[in-house]
Amino acid sequence: MVEFQFTEEQEMLRKAAREFAEQVVAPLVPKMEETDETPEEIIKGMGERDLLAVTIPPEYGGLGLGHVARVIVLEEVARVSVATAMMLQVFHLGIDPILVFGTEEQKKKYLPALARGERLATVAVTEATGGSEPTACQTEARLEGDHYVLNGRKVFITDVHLADVQVVFTRTGEKEFTTFILEKGMEGFRPGRYEHKVGMKGCDTGELILDNCVVPKENMLGKPGDGLKVALAGISETGREGIAGCALGLLQACLESSTKFANERILYGRPIAKLQGIQWKIAEMAVNLEAARLLTYRAAAMRDKGQRCDVEMAQAKYFVTEAAARAAKDTCDIHGGYGVMNEYAAQRYLRDAQVLIPSAGTSEIMRIVIARAALK
Amino acid sequence: MQILVLVKAVPDPERANEITLDPETGTVKREGIPLVINPLDRNAVEEALRLKEEKGGTVAALSMGPPAAEGPLREALALGVDRAVLLSDRAMAGADTLATARVLAAGARYLGDFDLILCGAESFDGGTAQVGPELAQFLGLPHASYVTSAREKGGLLEVEAKVEDGRKKLQVRLPALLTVSRELNRPRGLSFSGIVRARGKKVEVLSLADLGMDPSRAGVAGSPTIIGDISTPTTTRSGEIIKGDPEEVVDVLVKKLTEAGVV
Ligand SMILES: Cc1cc2nc3c(=O)[nH]c(=O)nc-3n(C[C@H](O)[C@H](O)[C@H](O)COP(=O)(O)OP(=O)(O)OC[C@H]3O[C@@H](n4cnc5c(N)ncnc54)[C@H](O)[C@@H]3O)c2cc1C
Numbered sequence: 001m002v003e004f005q006f007t008e009e010q011e012m013l014r015k016a017a018r019e020f021a022e023q024v025v026a027p028l029v030p031k032m033e034e035t036d037e038t039p040e041e042i043i044k045g046m047g048e049r050d051l052l053a054v055t056i057p058p059e060y061g062g063l064g065l066g067h068v069a070r071v072i073v074l075e076e077v078a079r080v081s082v083a084t085a086m087m088l089q090v091f092h093l094g095i096d097p098i099l100v101f102g103t104e105e106q107k108k109k110y111l112p113a114l115a116r117g118e119r120l121a122t123v124a125v126t127e128a129t130g131g132s133e134p135t136a137c138q139t140e141a142r143l144e145g146d147h148y149v150l151n152g153r154k155v156f157i158t159d160v161h162l163a164d165v166q167v168v169f170t171r172t173g174e175k176e177f178t179t180f181i182l183e184k185g186m187e188g189f190r191p192g193r194y195e196h197k198v199g200m201k202g203c204d205t206g207e208l209i210l211d212n213c214v215v216p217k218e219n220m221l222g223k224p225g226d227g228l229k230v231a232l233a234g235i236s237e238t239g240r241e242g243i244a245g246c247a248l249g250l251l252q253a254c255l256e257s258s259t260k261f262a263n264e265r266i267l268y269g270r271p272i273a274k275l276q277g278i279q280w281k282i283a284e285m286a287v288n289l290e291a292a293r294l295l296t297y298r299a300a301a302m303r304d305k306g307q308r309c310d311v312e313m314a315q316a317k318y319f320v321t322e323a324a325a326r327a328a329k330d331t332c333d334i335h336g337g338y339g340v341m342n343e344y345a346a347q348r349y350l351r352d353a354q355v356l357i358p359s360a361g362t363s364e365i366m367r368i369v370i371a372r373a374a375l376k
Numbered sequence: 377m378q379i380l381v382l383v384k385a386v387p388d389p390e391r392a393n394e395i396t397l398d399p400e401t402g403t404v405k406r407e408g409i410p411l412v413i414n415p416l417d418r419n420a421v422e423e424a425l426r427l428k429e430e431k432g433g434t435v436a437a438l439s440m441g442p443p444a445a446e447g448p449l450r451e452a453l454a455l456g457v458d459r460a461v462l463l464s465d466r467a468m469a470g471a472d473t474l475a476t477a478r479v480l481a482a483g484a485r486y487l488g489d490f491d492l493i494l495c496g497a498e499s500f501d502g503g504t505a506q507v508g509p510e511l512a513q514f515l516g517l518p519h520a521s522y523v524t525s526a527r528e529k530g531g532l533l534e535v536e537a538k539v540e541d542g543r544k545k546l547q548v549r550l551p552a553l554l555t556v557s558r559e560l561n562r563p564r565g566l567s568f569s570g571i572v573r574a575r576g577k578k579v580e581v582l583s584l585a586d587l588g589m590d591p592s593r594a595g596v597a598g599s600p601t602i603i604g605d606i607s608t609p610t611t612t613r614s615g616e617i618i619k620g621d622p623e624e625v626v627d628v629l630v631k632k633l634t635e636a637g638v639v
């Protein structure tokens with residue numbers, strides 16, 4: 001039988017995540033919106049409350065809580081700040097390839113400090129040649145004796161200015177791709193420009209510049225030629241799952257602020273919640289939120305069981321982000337003119353929702369993955 | 377230092393607007409609202425944990441409540457208390473502050489000797505601020521209420537506490553009971569590692585029989601308080617514009633505020 005209930009422990013984790021979101025993150029959201037900078041307190045708080053240790057097993061200093069727990073955390077953080085949840089989801093994404101493909105030495109070297117939040121991780125795959133076509137990668141890694149020399153430029157990398165450890169996808173031959181663990185401070189490693197996005201203000205996104213970057217051979221993840229497997233496994237499961245988790249929190253926030261406003265706004269002597277036209281929008285949001293939760297938590301539960309779930313994650317990522325974007329538009333509409341004023345969060349939801357759509361693969365790419373599986 | 381901290385399960389203050397009153401039965405209806413640790417009790421737990429970290433010892437959490445109060449006690453375990461005990465029995469229901477304090481006193485005695493008992497100055501739902509002092513009385517302990525700072529020095533506690541129009545400083549000999557204000561500290565958040573560490577720990581549940589207590593001294597039966605009436609206050613707002621030159625206006629305003637008892 002199917003169990004549609006969170007465990008008591010998972011409910012408590014949700015509560016802990018909500019406390020973090022409301023006590024630590026919420027007070028800093030206005031500043032993030034205004035300055036588009038990442039507050040240090042948020043990153044510190046993530047480490048202190050063990051938000052970075054969720055997916056790392058206890059033998060490497062983590063909590064081993066798994067992916068359902070991870071989605072719970074992302075949902076709760078995104079409910080308050082999608083920008084913060086996005087940074088968190090990519091910290092997890094950066095940890096993932098080391099966890100799955102790292103050698104014992106690599107795991108021992110990196111994971112404990114990542115679990116404690118003393119160091120932070122990210123993944124750099126996308127280049128200006130197109131995120132949808134990773135094999136167009138131009139960043140090159142050349143073997144020179146006992147080390148590789150990397151040259152190239154990555155774009156749109158989340159947490160690039162924050163992360164100490166970066167899993168980087170490179171070309172090592174005409175049709176050969178290889179992934180390396182790079183570290184801040186390596187010769188020739190330099191985060192570049194900071195991107196200003198329409199939404200997710202305060203979430204770090206930017207360039208990574210590799211200028212004759214010297215990387216020891218032992219920093220390779222997997223074997224030469226494993227690059228696509230290593231990079232895509234993380235993005236297809238952990239990355240899509242993370243974005244779906246962010247979108248879940250956004251949907252929840254849309255529903256909460258819409259119902260609050262609809263109950264408080266009086267027109268024709270009654271709250272607008274009494275108007276059927278408003279109720280239809282609310283009903284749409286409520287049912288989409290439930291469907292979104294089912295898709296996302298099911299895929300996460302499959303992941304926890306060690307089952308292949310890339311298609312399920314694509315379904316979740318596609319459905320939830322698109323539903324969140326529609327819900328954010330409806331939330332603005334329900335707020336009338338207030339929906340476009342900075343004093344209300346509705347406009348932030350709309351801007352944040354659009355940023356989720358291309359992240360970790362566009363809706364077109366998701367539908368290609370889904371259709372390929374359906375047509376098999 | 378052996379510390380006991382009282383933890384009351386109250387309806388989530390975030391959802392206070394869902395609480396309604398039943399004027400027929402004179403009771404508060406809070407079905408379906410999740411229970412949380414009473415906010416000021418979080419300050420009490422924090423102080424207990426801080427003292428333990430500083431001086432060693434153990435912290436036990438004690439609550440009287442329905443079976444659902446286990447949830448908030450599990451949270452106390454996740455925050456770091458060593459032991460959590462729930463006094464729960466049908467015959468404990470409907471207790472006023474006197475019967476509550478009497479049952480808590482029996483629970484405290486059952487658990488052993490403590491150097492310090494801490495609790496929130498008042499509960500978010502009942503808000504009488506009576507249970508702490510009553511418990512101290514039952515246990516024959518000195519107490520201080522609305523404590524804003526506390527420092528232990530050779531068996532004496534140097535305490536600052538809020539009083540109506542200021543603060544007072546006192547020395548309290550241990551063992552003692554303190555009821556705490558929110559200014560005392562900033563409660564730590566629930567951490568994931570705390571939740572994982574508390575996995576093996578269980579909330580112990582004790583009945584009146586376990587405490588060896590006569591049911592007539594607990595719950596409704598043991599409560600002399602009779603609720604005469606219960607109602608939701610209606611608030612009305614009115615605006616008034618005071619006109620005149622600034623000095624006159626200020627005089628009128630001060631007079632009005634004084635009459636209203638605001639200043
Ligand atoms: C906020 C944010 C954070 C990001 N973080 C990271 C990160 O941490 N690490 C990282 O490596 N990358 C990151 N990315 C990059 C992201 O993965 C890419 O933006 C995404 O894969 C799309 O790539 P692109 O922007 O180059 O668009 P393109 O690939 O150029 O796509 C352009 C358009 O073509 C469509 N398209 C492409 N192929 C097909 C097809 N076969 N059929 C139909 N339509 C198609 C796309 O759907 C899109 O509409 C991030 C992006 C954003 C916006």
